[in-house]
Amino acid sequence: AQSVAQPEDQVNVAEGNPLTVKCTYSVSGNPYLFWYVQYPNRGLQFLLKYxxxxxxxxxSYGFEAEFNKSQTSFHLKKPSALVSDSALYFCAVRDMVSSWQAGTALIFGKGTTLSVSS
Amino acid sequence: DAGVTQSPTHLIKTRGQQVTLRCSPKSGHDTVSWYQQALGQGPQFIFQYYEEEERQRGNFPDRFSGHQFPNYSSELNVNALLLGDSALYLCASSFDRGELFFGEGSRLTVL
Structure with a gap:
């Protein structure tokens, strides 16, 4: 079965420090991977894709992600965290079995809350 | 340029009732997808509409149905509401294999 796992419910980091939000995936074939961010009472905003x-x-916003096929991971990173980065982050993978059009029918992880302290 | 707009933003229903949620896609987008986000969970794919037809469907019962209009806007209908249908319902639009743009959602509470 296709799935996405975000092993950390919450990540805490001090402003100015590097941050990593972890994501692993399980799909058949080559994965299409995405990161989205959700601020309180807002919809999801696209950050990046592989x-x-x-x-x-x-x-967007200085974020980057590293795709590692051997470890089936797609971790989100930023060299220097900002307080304004505090939000809920979702990793997602395209449903390769039933997806009709690339970029739709995404399978999301449960999300990781990033908290950046000043 | 308006993004994806959804209405209503909040609504409260009782068990057994029916609800209709509405979505207008971002300008230039022709594909609309609906997701359900329960509290503390990631969004789950409900279905997707393109050219006024349902093209894909997630693991949701037939109580969930939808429609897309010629102007690309869309509706999500849920019949015979259950307590477990309480969630944030997100609409997302896209065009030609592009990224999904999400609206801010409609928060449904079922009492």
Whole structure:
């Protein structure tokens, strides 16, 4: 079965320090991977995606993610955290079995709450 | 340029009732997807509409149905509401294999 796991419910980091939010996946075939962020009482905002190509993907707001096929991971990273980065982060993978159009029918993880302290 | 808009933002229903949620996609988008986000969980795919037809469906019962109109807007209908249907319902739009753009959601409470 296809799935996404975010092993940490919460990540705490001090402002200015690097941050990592972990994600592992299980899919058949080559994965299409995504990160989204959700602020309180808001919808999800797209951060970045991996379809093919370089394993290091750069996205919005200074975030990047590293695709590791051997470890089936797609961890989200940022070199220097900001207090404004505090939010709920979701990793997602395209449903490769039934997806009709790339980028839709995503399977989401449970989310990781990032808390950045000043 | 307006993004994805959803209405209503909040609503309260009782068990057994029916509800209709509405979504207008981002300008230029022709595909609409609906997701259910229960408290403390990630969004779960309900179904997707393109060219006024349901193209894909997640693991949701037939009580969940939808529609897409010629102007690409969409409705999600849920019949015979259960307590477990309480959730944030998210609409997302896309175009030609692009990223999903999400609305801010409709929060449904079933009493």
């Amino acid at each position: 379809i093919t190509g370089d394993n290091l993907v750069k996205g």
